[in-house]
Amino acid sequence: MSTTAPSLAFSLLLTCSLLFISASADSFYQNFYVTWGGERSQVLQNGDLLTLSLDNSSGSGFESINEYLFARIDMQIKLVPGNSAGTVTSFFLSSQGQSHDEIDFEFLGNLSGDPYILHTNIYCQGQGNREQQFYLWFDPTADFHNYTVLWGPQLILFLVDGIPIREFKNLESSGIPYPKSQAMRVYSSLWNADDWATRGGLVKTDWSQAPFIASYKGFRVRGCVWLSGNSNCNSDSEVNTWMWQQQLDYAGQGQVQWVQNNFMIYNYCSDFKRFPQGFPQECYLTHNT
């Protein structure tokens, strides 16, 4: 009896935590369409796990059924392991049309043992050019990690394992565009971009390693669904129920600083060559508060 009790307790604990995980994730079946690559995209484990693959004839991708106008999107991704040079895995929000808005995570693969680059960008009304790139402080191919986009009316945050790595504020009052009037879908894809992805295109995809596979789980969306021109959030306070904050608090600012000081490898706001006439205006305002 005394020997079975601990293992019973353990299995109860395990069951509860498994139930908690499946209850807290949103099913891939119910939330996404496979839009590209056919059989290369697979939904497994009752909708809890999705894999994308890339081979020498095609990549693959999926997109959300719903559109959102403000949302917090969480996804756990395990990136292509081994020699992933030339491959890009993307996870982003985007609206449609020429003057679309977009909030991007892109993971640029590399040779075994060399670091992935996490590339981020924000498009407002069709215009991007707001790239920031980072190395990660862990091996993103060894396990699943959480990648989050928080898109609110006042603030966009990119988070990695709950740590904010980038903030983009609504500075419309200073004339800077901010994505807030076009609904967006969630997209993800895995494709070949060996003309630019790894060391600027120097390292090509090694097709003998194909198929390349990225895995997804733990999708969670909290936000306002946009349907036929209407939001299912009726008021600002409803929008704010799932936003845990309107602005980054002091601790969060410290985390952004830590990431930017230690892991940022490119920031458009300090690329003098690219902006010889002066940086985009938000670059001067972002650190003022």
Ligand SMILES: *[C@@H]1O[C@H](CO)[C@@H](O)[C@H](O)[C@H]1NC(C)=O
């Ligand atoms: C693509 O990969 C398949 C399977 O490995 C191989 O048989 C085929 O020759 C490859 N095609 C090209 C164009 O490299």
Ligand SMILES: *[C@@H]1O[C@H](CO)[C@@H](O)[C@H](O)[C@H]1NC(C)=O
């Ligand atoms: C990712 O988030 C889930 C759900 O909150 C959590 O259980 C898991 O530990 C997180 N993973 C990492 C690597 O932080």
Ligand SMILES: *[C@@H]1O[C@H](CO)[C@@H](O)[C@H](O)[C@H]1NC(C)=O
């Ligand atoms: C790949 O590794 C090289 C060498 O460490 C590094 O310069 C580069 O930033 C890494 N990432 C990519 C995507 O090129």
